[in-house]
Amino acid sequence: MSEENVKQLIGKVFNDIATGIETGGFSNKVKVGITLLGSEHGIENIVKGAELASKRNNSYEVVLIGPKVETELRVVEANDEDEQHKKMEELLDSKEIDAAVTMHYNFPIGVSTVGRVVTPGVGKEMFIATTTGTSSPHRVEAMVKNGLSGIITAKAMGIENPSIGILNVDGARQVERALKELNENGYDINFSESMREDGGSVMRGNDLLTGTPDVMITDSLTGNLLMKIFSSFNTGGSYEALGFGYGPGVGDGYKRNILILSRASGIPVVANAIEYGADLAKGNILNVNKAEHKKAKNAKYDEILKGLTKEKNKSEASEEEVKAPKKEIVTGSISGIDIMELEDAVKELWKNGIYAESGMGCTGPIVMVNEEKLSKSIEVLAKSGYTTQESDHC
Secondary structure, three states: OOHHHHHHHHHHHHHHHHHHHHHOOOOOOEEEEEEOOOOOOOHHHHHHHHHHHHHHOOOEEEEEEEOOOOOOOEEEEOOOHHHHHHHHHHHHHOOOOOEEEEEOOOOOOOEEEEEEEEOOOOOOEEEEEEEEEEOOOOHHHHHHHHHHHHHHHHHHOOOOOOEEEEEOOOOHHHHHHHHHHHHHOOOOOEEOOOOOOOOOOEEOHHHHHHOOOOEEEOOHHHHHHHHHHHHHOOOOOOOEOOOOOOEEEEOOOOOOOEEEEOOOEOHHHHHHHHHHHHHHHHOOHHHHHHHHHHHHHHOOHHHHHHHHOOOHHHHHHHHOOOOOOOOOOOOEEEOOOOHHHHHHHHHHHHHOOOOEEEEEEOOEEEEEEOHHHHHHHHHHHHHOOOOOOOOOOO
16 A cells, blocks of 8 residues: 555544544545635525535535634634635545535646536436536547546446537537547447437537437537526526536546536535535546546547647648639538538548538538539548548438
């Protein structure tokens, strides 16, 4: 056993002894800490949320971290936000608490949070991956990582085979191709189908409202906006009343179960976030994180991510002066191409002697070609990495 593990074990033992002396007995309950300072609604808002969580579920213990307050809950004293975060980290690292909920916390690059909302269409819960933090400075790579983080979180919450959908934002089609490649390499991914008639795993706004997938993949900025809308659409925006908060920070090798709340989170969301943290601790999210990353890496996850950031060749190709072939009637359309790559895809067909135009079709961006050259065009674009051989066309 390493020195670090010994220290953590000793810390937990002393904490259990202290708890036993204080309460007259020893508890194996999951312990969730929550910091008190930083809320726009004041300390009382957080305390009431913590007390609500403690009263409605006795399967976990809530520990407050911050200034001393009048409450029956245990308080670990800290006088400012920096101090309370240091205390929180110490409690986590010593295993005195199993999860922590806080506000305005800086995660390292590579870690971002998976939010949990109740969708207004049918009242279904859905995870939004991700909502704060930065998985990668590269947009598409970040969204692929967000997808894995969403799957990890859903599995830790007891969903054995979570369905995933990719929100129709810039980069969605590239993310879809990367995840399908990961799936083909042996990392099983359960792709959801849009509720819209044309289906597909790229989700529309309707799918957000009905919670079509268990996990909705998007970039963190969009995810953050969605969390705010879902949480406060019926309160005018200043008070987040619905949902479970912005969720746990997840990333390769990350070893702390820390969940994020908005400073605008109200009492119900505070209580839900604490319960979310407790459930993730019970589901061993840190172990799930480690195991799922290992399985993904065995399916060439790292190689796929590296391929996403190698844009030099495509950038150079897009800058080449490519002349269009003789114009033809274009009634055949190919979807599944990301908006950011649309014009490059058209030029790729031109280079191969196929006249093409860009447009907007029933499922988003499309490349239009002569109907007789549709199969050949799909083959060219698939070979160049712009779409897949089985790509749907409108």
